[in-house]
Each structure stands twice: as C-alpha cells, then as structure tokens.
C-alpha cells in the first residue's frame with residue numbers, strides 16, 4: 848500500500864467518524880491522521896536515503912572491481928588486459944578512471960583531460976623506465 852493510499856484511507860475514516868458526532872473520537876482520529884502524515888513523510892525520507900546508499904554502494908563496488916584489475920606502469924595505470932594509460936592522480940584522489948590523451952606538439956607527451964597533468968613518459972607495467980632522476 849502506498850503512502851497516498853494510506854492517507855486517503857485515514858481521510859475516509861475521519862469523514863466516517865465525523866458523521867457520528869463523537870467529538871473526543873473525532874479529535875483522536877484527527878491526531879491519528881497527523882501521525883500517519885508525519886510517518887509517511889519519514890518513510891519518503893528513508894526511501895531517499897536508501898536510494899542514495901544503494902548508489903554509493905554501486906560506486907564503491909565499481910571502484911573495488913577496477914582497483915583489482917589496475918596495474919601501475921610508468922607514470923600511469925593500465926588494466927591487467929593492457930588497456931590504458933590512465934591518470935594516476937585522478938584514480939588515487941577521486942577514484943575516477945581517466946584516460947590520458949596524446950597531446951600534439953613538438954614534444955610528444957600525454958595529458959589528463961580532467962586534472963590537466965602532463966605526463967612526459969608513460970609505459971606499461973613491467974616496462975623499464977630509462978629516465979634519470
């Protein structure tokens with residue numbers, strides 16, 4: 848039974864009781880009507896919170912699934928099946944898997960379209976980083 852069905856039923860009871868001209872009973876029924884409306888509002892609020900929690904759980908489950916397949920390469924993340932490169936900063940701080948894009952220019956480098964971090968050398972997991980630090 849929905850909230851509006853319940854409120855409608857209580858309104859019918861209020862009308863029936865009013866016809867009996869029993870004032871104390873009528874007042875109690877009106878109080879009951881107010882309580883039903885209040886509880887209905889709480890129920891709607893709880894349904895919203897449940898929906899938000901379910902969305903958050905789905906986001907966390909997706910982040911966990913992605914975390915299990917990510918591998919660290921040279922200044923980038925890659926999936927275990929070789930998809931990438933993805934921005935390390937965006938994943939580590941926002942759990943957002945953002946593909947690094949190749950930037951045109953004299954010097955070839957990649958950039959994160961989200962956080963704008965330039966990445967001058969990337970490599971898949973296991974590749975040797977020949978840079979000197």
Ligand SMILES: [Zn+2]
Pocket residue numbers: 934935936937938945959960961962963964
């Ligand atoms: Zn980024």
